[in-house]
Amino acid sequence: MRYVPTGLGLMLMLASAPAVAQTRHNTDAPIDVASDRIELQDRANRAILSGNVRITQAEMTLTAARVTVSYTGQVSEGSPQVSRLDAAGGVTVNRPQQSARAQYAVYDLNRRVITMVGGVSLRQAGNTVSGGRLSIDLDTGRATIDGSGVRGGTSATPGQPGTQSQGGRVTGRFSVPKRSGQ
Incomplete structure (x- = not known):
């Protein structure tokens, strides 16, 4: 008999599992920027x-109202070495089959980690998870x-994608497969 997670077990598994369709991002790819x-x-x-x-790097795109690009004093192939991107104002990060939204984001190029805060919403394959920090x-x-990453004064409609409840909880909605014959 095979265990098939349902309810909370399925939610926890999907929220904490690595992205199934995601491949390793090429963090060595050049970063292209455009803005007004x-x-x-x-x-x-x-x-x-x-x-x-x-801002694009390989197959990933980051959009925002404002981004501060920090770089080291080192120059490689005629370009400064970018170490960090700080984004604010309606930030979106799109990767193949995955999209995230928040108010703020930091892309630490040395650690190869993107941290997003403020009304975070993550969408992948019809599933949505919302929280305070991604x-x-x-x-x-x-x-x-x-x-x-959620302050006590934050209030929103619990359970709605892209919003965060005052208690600092993670909410989500997951699609279920259609059953034949119904």
Whole structure:
């Protein structure tokens, strides 16, 4: 007899399992940026992109209202070495078969991790999980969402995708396969 998880067991398994269709992201790929405005702050080793920001790396796209690109003082092949992206304002991260939304995101290129906070919603294969904080490990494809990162004053409609309840809980909705003959 084979165990088939249902209810809470299925939800926990899907929320904590590595993304089935995800492959390792190529974090060594070049980063392409586009925005309405770019302000270079060379002494601070950063660039501030604002207005319709779109950043792509391999098959991943990040969009936001504003992104601060931090880079080291090192230059490789004529380009500064980017170490971190700080995004704010309606942030979306799209990867093949996976999409995440939040108010803020940090992409730590050295650790190869994207952390998103503020009304987080993760969609994959018809399933949606919402919470306060999402961490995506780009090496493994594993996405972890929890209720942290939510202040006590936050209120929303519990159980709705893209919203966070005041108690800091994770909510989700998962699709179920259609049964034949019904």
